[in-house]
Structure formats: C-alpha cells, structure tokens
Amino acid sequence: MLPQQYRLKNQKAFEATYRQRQVVSDTLLSLHIGKKKPENFSGATKIGFVVSKKLHKRATKRNRIKRLMREACRLELKNNGLKNGEKYLSLIFLPKPQAFFANFRGVQKSVQSLLEKIR
Numbered sequence: 194m195l196p197q198q199y200r201l202k203n204q205k206a207f208e209a210t211y212r213q214r215q216v217v218s219d220t221l222l223s224l225h226i227g228k229k230k231p232e233n234f235s236g237a238t239k240i241g242f243v244v245s246k247k248l249h250k251r252a253t254k255r256n257r258i259k260r261l262m263r264e265a266c267r268l269e270l271k272n273n274g275l276k277n278g279e280k281y282l283s284l285i286f287l288p289k290p291q292a293f294f295a296n297f298r299g300v301q302k303s304v305q306s307l308l309e310k311i312r
Contacts (some may be wrong), residue, residue, distance in 0.1 A: 201241030226285035277311040
C-alpha cells in the first residue's frame with residue numbers, strides 16, 4: 194500500500210492537477226502532472242489513481258488495475274524515488290483500456306517509462 198504521505202485524496206487537489214493540462218502517456222497509462230513545487234516546499238509529491246466507469250463497468254476490474262498501479266508506484270518510491278516526478282506537487286495516473294489485459298510487469302514498466310518522460 195502507498196504510504197499515507199504520498200496519497201492524493203482531496204477533490205480540489207485532483208481538480209487543480211487536471212487544470213494544469215500537462216499529460217504524458219504511453220500505451221497502457223496516462224499521467225497528469227500538477228504544478229511544480231516551490232523551492233522552499235518540503236512536502237512529498239502526492240500521487241492519485243483514477244479509473245472511470247467508462248473503462249470497465251465491473252468494480253473488481255477497476256480496483257485490480259488501481260492496485261497494480263499503486264504497487265508499481267510504491268516500488269518506484271522504495272527503489273529510487275520518483276525521479277523527475279519529485280519536482281511536482283501532484284501526479285495522477287489513469288489507465289487506458291489496454292491496461293486491463295496487462296500483467297503487473299507491464300504496468301510497472303509503463304509507470305517507470307512515464308516517470309522518465311516527465312520533463
């Protein structure tokens with residue numbers, strides 16, 4: 194499970210991140226990027242996960258892909274941090290329809306590649 198300090202939970206924070214309109218994507222996932230951190234800000238980057246009902250009607254399928262994304266992010270934090278993602282206040286991961294057929298390795302590679310693509 195993702196540590197408490199890294200969880201993006203506030204609806205206003207989600208909306209603020211979406212308003213930035215910075216998106217990086219690949220075949221499995223999309224990543225919405227929030228504002229850059231001010232220089233004197235010492236808080237952690239917040240990470241959110243969103244899977245809409247449009248992608249799949251079954252809650253069990255939506256929850257499974259969220260668990261895979263969460264675990265991939267947790268391992269990234271544990272191993273080497275968020276790389277370029279640590280410069281931002283918030284990150285939101287959204288899956289694409291192909292992600293429902295991917296295994297954990299595919300999702301993990303997708304998360305890693307998106308974090309590397311961030312400028």
